[in-house]
Amino acid sequence: MARELVTGNHAAGNALALAGEANRNARGCCAGAYPITPQTEIIEYLRAFEFSKGSVIAVESEHSAMGVCIGASLAGGRSFTASSSNGLAYMVENVYAAGYYRLPIVMIAVNRTLGPPWNIWVDQGDSLMLRDAPWLQFYCDSHQDLVDTILLSFRVAEDPRVMLPALVAMDGFVTSHTQMVVNLPEQEKVDAFLPKCNVPHRLRHDHPTTVGGLTWPRETEHHRIEIQQAMDRVPEVLTEAIAEFQEVFGRKPAGTLVAEQTEDADTVIVACNTMARTLKNVIAERRAKGERIGMIRAKMFRPFPRSDFAAAIGSAKRVGVLDRNHSPGSGGIFWQEIATTLRGRSDVLLQDYLVGLGGGDVTPTVINEIIDDLVKRKESSEPVWKEVAA
């Protein structure tokens, strides 16, 4: 593997291109591409890449970018794209269509705050806007996690037991524009890891059909149930994929979540993406001082791994959630999901903290202040806004 110093966007573009190229002996690959800050470098990378069999089509909008992906995937090709923020919002209709068509498209979401007012910095509100779409969702904390997760996503999304699209998220700028050292895999290994893409319901000349026509309520219900069942099979498929990944690449990527020092913890903090890396440093410092504290890095958001969270939280008495997103009128979205996980657990104090919204720099100091608040609590409250200095 090549050890390289690249940006997160470069790493993501590279992984997408490797995956696309890996299908060159099957039906090739095709992507619809439209740029938006901070995702633009991914589009530039893909447009500059010379695929043996496939193409990246520059279109006039995100909506059309996903339209191209739907068409390409319905034709049986491996398909992928990337977007951010309001671009993702503009894409939404076709994002849902891609999922309900059961097309194994992989999309990178470079997390950026939804405007207006305009803001280009990180906030998970854009990809979490798609939480009710029939898509898998993964959140990455580092360049390496990003590369590995993109490759895993193709594998899981295209698995006949799943056959659903997958979204892979990273932090805008903090990951996308930061140069970090990363191992970029060779094409042969990616070829070995990713089987040929086979979309079973792809359109064929020899068997003309149409897709997406009218269905009655009974059929629709049935299709929804099928999607839920496909979602339910994801953890098992993911586990298998990770095992094979390790065999091919000699490295074990994270699964649904990463629990750190939770076994004997009274207090557990949940976070995702780079905020979880900062959190890990804070936890290590507090552990060193004798605190019984652990953390969970949330990685897979859809399907939401409730049982894995329940197991990781274990007998902890306090759970704090750091949400870099905001569902107006409710609170943090990860917090809502964990609340459903902890239903019936009246012994656990669950507290939400809304922090780093709009790209604020969440420093160890900020996280320590949050933990200090949590450990002093006798009872939970409505989500707490933890404002971060500019």
Next chain:
Amino acid sequence: MGGEAMIEITICGRGGQGGVTLAKLIATTYFLRGKYVQAFGVYAAERSGAPLQAFVRVDDDEITNHNQVREPDHIVVLDRTLIVPGIASAMKTNGWVIINSPDPPESHQEHFAGMRVATVDATSIAVKSGLGTRAVPIVNTTMSGAIAKVFDLPIDDLLAGMEHLQFGGANATSAREAFDSVQTATLSGKVEHIERVPTNGEVPGLLDPDLGGMPKIRTGSWATRKPERQRLTPPCNHGCPAGNDVRGFVEAVGKEDYDQALGILLETSPLPGICGRVCPAPCMDACNRSEYDESVNIREIERYAADHGTLPTPTAPWREENVAVIGSGPAGLSASYHLAKLGYHVNLFEGEKELGGVLRTGIPEYRLPRDVLGREISFILQHGVKAHSGCFLSRGDLLALTHKYAAVFAATGLRDSRTINLGGGDSKSVFQGIDFLDRVRISGVRLDGKSVIVIGGGNTAIDAARSALRVGAHHVEIVYRRTLDQMPAIREEIKEAIDEGIKIHELVSPIRLDDNGARPTLICQRMKLGEEDESGRPRPIADTSEDAQFNMGCDCVILALGQTQDVSILPEGSEISDGQALLGLSGAPLFAGGDFATNEGTVTAAIGSGRKAALHIHRTLSGEDLFPQPSEPVAAPDKITMHIFSHEDRRDGGMIDAHDRRRSFTEVRVGYRDNPAEHPAVDEAQRCFSCGVCNSCDRCLEYCPEGVLLRDADGYSFDYGYCKGCGVCATECPRGVIFMSQL
């Protein structure tokens, strides 16, 4: 650094200096030495020149910290102007402050007492090597040399990093020069910790009307250009012989302010209703819009303004001086009006029974209705002008006037018609065009059933031909020795004549009239085009081929070959100087103008000439110079960003159908007709580009990425403290008002 703690570097620079690339270069150099590294910038809405920070982390282990660097080990300053009190306060002990500065480290004592400081004149080195410009030097690679030296990095390691990033040539030599020339020192004194005041102030709410737009960024001294405003002369104004502010009145019509439009016209011309009908409109030939689709229909807009605006209350004379004006054509009327407005008592002498001169005698009623003429003359007279009609003056009378009046202006127009000898002496079948028009007007001459040939190509020829139709002629033809497109007559008039059934024979010259038979015959010669003559047009020469002569039967011939001045009224030996003043007289100053002096042949030129005479007379009598100041350069088509405008066809005014009008003296053109859904005059006026004159369109303000344009009484001003000189406003100004100047 083997086994040492992580090092963190903060780079302070400005957008465009390459700070983020420098971070990447430092990181790459350490990466190639086997370290874990991290490099990133703090991104904002990208602004060239805006202060920005970039960071580097280097460690032996994987770097898990993704926060901005708060307490750097070292600080790199790419631009000295970014040094503020406390810039290095959070720096760890024993770090380096590496500054792009031509001065030695000690000169930075004020901000870095007790610290280790390195300086290098990276700007000079970079500029010398062609990396950027002195205004915007790209100093990143040069600074990397100084950094390598200070960090004890072998220069070859740095050059390897550069090669990895494909930097070579000037970048490498500059880095090497900086490596060799960086000066270091530990400054005396103690490190002073200055608490930097947090900038988190009150945040205005989303519903706060003062939330405003983008946060402004002070550009201080680093902008290299600044936008400025100018006013150029619109080509229409430049092209108007009467001196009208054409753009101004068109803009007023576009805003549906017809009173203002008429007021602007009356500043320079008392005859807008007439010009709006009969002017050849050189303004329209000059209009920049003709480079894009079609010129703005300025003549129709002027007519609309004159017919729909309210005339202002006339002023009365307030000065003591009396001025005589001879001739009530457009020049005399214009001079009378402007003199009266300047306060003079004006006595206007006219040889004919009614005022108007050529406006009345030379322009047929179907082009210029008498009520319009009457209305405008009456407005002029309301300024206290005393008219004396039927008062034909001789040379002696003129001399007498110079002793009675403070000044005299003569504008008697053209009275001698040019003629050609068609043989056979004075034939009863031959008329002079101007006489014919006069007879049509006064005596109601009829040509019922007759065949008429008109000779000539000017407006009089067209007027005579069309008038002949209207007094009953059965058949009217025009012969002209040059080509149709060389006819000096107004284009539209030629087209209207053809539409009315008048046949025009181009490249035909009459030789003689055979008036001896039962019916006159005009013997004609076909012509062809030869070399250019003194007028720049190809000279018509006789076609020598066999059948090049032919006969045209007719009942009468009208000659319309132009007119010349009759200067018999002028004192012998007098000389027209400067187009106006007459020399060699003993009495009051005498001025001449209009066609009489200039023979320019248009109403608009005569109006301009009359106004100039009035200003001359005023200057002579009062010493006050009211002549327009030398104007700004003309807004050429390349100053106009035409693609910003959508293509739109010109709107023409209405016209009576050719069949209905050819026997009638009712006005042919009816102008713009409003209806509840359409105001064609307003729509047409809005096609105006407003070349070279700000019309507060707001485009500059809307496009300014920094929000530093402010509306003020003059249109807009620039907040230079926050302007970065990007030039977007100048690029976006559709009319050439904003330009960029170097600072």
